[in-house]
Amino acid sequence: MPDGERANGSWSRASLMSLFDRERGVLDRRVLSDESLYRLELERIFARGWNFMCHESQLPNTGDYLVNYIGEDQVIVVRDESGRINVLLNTCRHRGNALCRAEQGRAKSFVCTYHGWNYGLDGRLIGVPGLKTYYRDDLDLERHGLVKAAQVDSHLGFVFATMAADAPPLSDYLGDVGLAGLGMVGAFGEVEVIDGIQKNVIDCNWKIAVDNLFDWYHVTYSHASANSSGFTEIARFLQPNQQMVMLGEYGHAISGPAMPKARQDQIDGLSDEQRVEMAKTLPGNIVRIRPKAAAGLMGAEGVRSLGHPNIFPNLWITLGGLQMCLRLPRGPSSTELWWYTVVPKNASPEFRRQAIRFCNHAFGPAGLFEQDDGENWSQSTRAARGVSSGAIGHHLGMGVGRDRVTVSATGERFIETCINEHAQRWLYRSWTEWMAARDWAELRANHSPAPTAAV
Amino acid sequence: MQLAERVLLQHEVEQFLYAEAALLDARRYRDWLGLLADDIHYWMPIRRTVTVGDLDMEFTKPGAMAYFDDDRQLLEMRVKKLEASTAWSENPPSRSRHLVTNVRIAGVEGDEVTVEACFHLYRTRLNSEVDGWVGRRIDVLRRAGDSFRLARRHIFLDQTVILATNMSTLF
Numbered sequence: 001m002p003d004g005e006r007a008n009g010s011w012s013r014a015s016l017m018s019l020f021d022r023e024r025g026v027l028d029r030r031v032l033s034d035e036s037l038y039r040l041e042l043e044r045i046f047a048r049g050w051n052f053m054c055h056e057s058q059l060p061n062t063g064d065y066l067v068n069y070i071g072e073d074q075v076i077v078v079r080d081e082s083g084r085i086n087v088l089l090n091t092c093r094h095r096g097n098a099l100c101r102a103e104q105g106r107a108k109s110f111v112c113t114y115h116g117w118n119y120g121l122d123g124r125l126i127g128v129p130g131l132k133t134y135y136r137d138d139l140d141l142e143r144h145g146l147v148k149a150a151q152v153d154s155h156l157g158f159v160f161a162t163m164a165a166d167a168p169p170l171s172d173y174l175g176d177v178g179l180a181g182l183g184m185v186g187a188f189g190e191v192e193v194i195d196g197i198q199k200n201v202i203d204c205n206w207k208i209a210v211d212n213l214f215d216w217y218h219v220t221y222s223h224a225s226a227n228s229s230g231f232t233e234i235a236r237f238l239q240p241n242q243q244m245v246m247l248g249e250y251g252h253a254i255s256g257p258a259m260p261k262a263r264q265d266q267i268d269g270l271s272d273e274q275r276v277e278m279a280k281t282l283p284g285n286i287v288r289i290r291p292k293a294a295a296g297l298m299g300a301e302g303v304r305s306l307g308h309p310n311i312f313p314n315l316w317i318t319l320g321g322l323q324m325c326l327r328l329p330r331g332p333s334s335t336e337l338w339w340y341t342v343v344p345k346n347a348s349p350e351f352r353r354q355a356i357r358f359c360n361h362a363f364g365p366a367g368l369f370e371q372d373d374g375e376n377w378s379q380s381t382r383a384a385r386g387v388s389s390g391a392i393g394h395h396l397g398m399g400v401g402r403d404r405v406t407v408s409a410t411g412e413r414f415i416e417t418c419i420n421e422h423a424q425r426w427l428y429r430s431w432t433e434w435m436a437a438r439d440w441a442e443l444r445a446n447h448s449p450a451p452t453a454a455v
Numbered sequence: 456m457q458l459a460e461r462v463l464l465q466h467e468v469e470q471f472l473y474a475e476a477a478l479l480d481a482r483r484y485r486d487w488l489g490l491l492a493d494d495i496h497y498w499m500p501i502r503r504t505v506t507v508g509d510l511d512m513e514f515t516k517p518g519a520m521a522y523f524d525d526d527r528q529l530l531e532m533r534v535k536k537l538e539a540s541t542a543w544s545e546n547p548p549s550r551s552r553h554l555v556t557n558v559r560i561a562g563v564e565g566d567e568v569t570v571e572a573c574f575h576l577y578r579t580r581l582n583s584e585v586d587g588w589v590g591r592r593i594d595v596l597r598r599a600g601d602s603f604r605l606a607r608r609h610i611f612l613d614q615t616v617i618l619a620t621n622m623s624t625l626f
Binding site: 101102103104105106194195196197198199200201202203222224225226228229230231336339341353356357359360361364365366368370371372374375376378 | 499500501503504505506508509512515516518519520521522523524525529531532533535536539541542543544545615616617618619620621622623
């Protein structure tokens, strides 16, 4: 089939690449509302990329399972008898019925409620009612197991899966920036997810939620009432002129405030015990200073980041690694948000209590920050999809061409500047490359390497 | 307790809950704060779709993640936020109606009355957004002069995934 003649749209490579003007930072607003582009995203981004499934601590025992998504495909994420975590499409091989209709639970096997086909925790078909009598033994059970994700792998206990057999291994996919992002969560030692994922649906395009996580420009204005209500003091963490951006292959990025180099040098000279003592003198009860080992996980420069990583496409890490948010696409104008709170297993009961208290009140649908995000994102989707409003270019031009990437002696690439939109541009630029590539071979060959010069 | 006492208590409790709901619906949040005990615990755990065999994990437990897990200080912050003209999720403000029903007195201990009730919180905002939250509340009302103070409100929603852009209203 010639490029651009796919059944789900008539988008040629050139037309897809033209949807974001990387030189000027202007996005075609159809990217945020067009149904055919959305269908293509499910295929070329979600079914192709590595998707976050869970943290291992969420499935401690054999048979523990939860349901997650790869795009709009439901998957069962389950720990089997051998201790392995499997990712299985939640659709019976017989007539497509969902095996799991619960969000999470404990199972010995998965029995389809339609005709009773029974699958093991590893997805093998182990029982079919009437196999001898009705099927006359003419059904190959081996060939009718649940469809498995092509690859499942984990980093620091965070489990990811892809439906693409030809996707690069997880560590290559994450690259230095993705690894640094997850390192932000793992920096304080082995972690566990606190029970309870906050979930809600926002009427916005999923990418509006994603580009917002890099956006430190909106914080003062969007979240003015989180500040004036006394919940937080934005000026204490924003550091508008001390921002650091890291751009990684395949669309990963980290953006936000950073520790000045000179201050990090001082911290590097402290023992872990001294760092714990120092953190106690800082404002806020959940501020942490990363231990020595963190530089190994995040890089000597990356460890300075106090900003927001996104693991492309849709996993946000925030609050210095205490929370993660998955943005699940539910149509061009609808996104489901899942909030995970993650604390080190060895955290003191007091830290744990303070962390949960802050996390419960910052984000999620009732969060003092996120209430207002939902309003802005849904209206940014709605008010930008009309005939005339949709024809206006989406402006992502802040600081375009004004900054340079520094490459450290160890090869880390970072931009130090004021508040900016570099990571948002990187997101949409990478998005065009993912969308224009017909397969992983094309994406591998044609994606942009992480910038090393002017941006 | 004699029937006459029970009827009187039922009447007092219902009138308190209706008056409280009316304050929220009238956006008189500061007056609403006046009905709360200083040690109030206002909590809405996360509910999940689970199978019959896993019903023990239907709700998150106290101390874990929740949609609301507020003390008085946090509720005061929420009210300050509702009063601020920069709380974009409430400016223009939502229109809400708290329907409180099936009010049952579950226990009386000293000066505290435990009350179970069902509610339907209808919230509409802008011109096309409609949210409806139905659920059960377990309240503890503490005697204060000839009225009560709300000392505990535990809210058990019937939705699992919250089908709304936000929950910027009070339950």
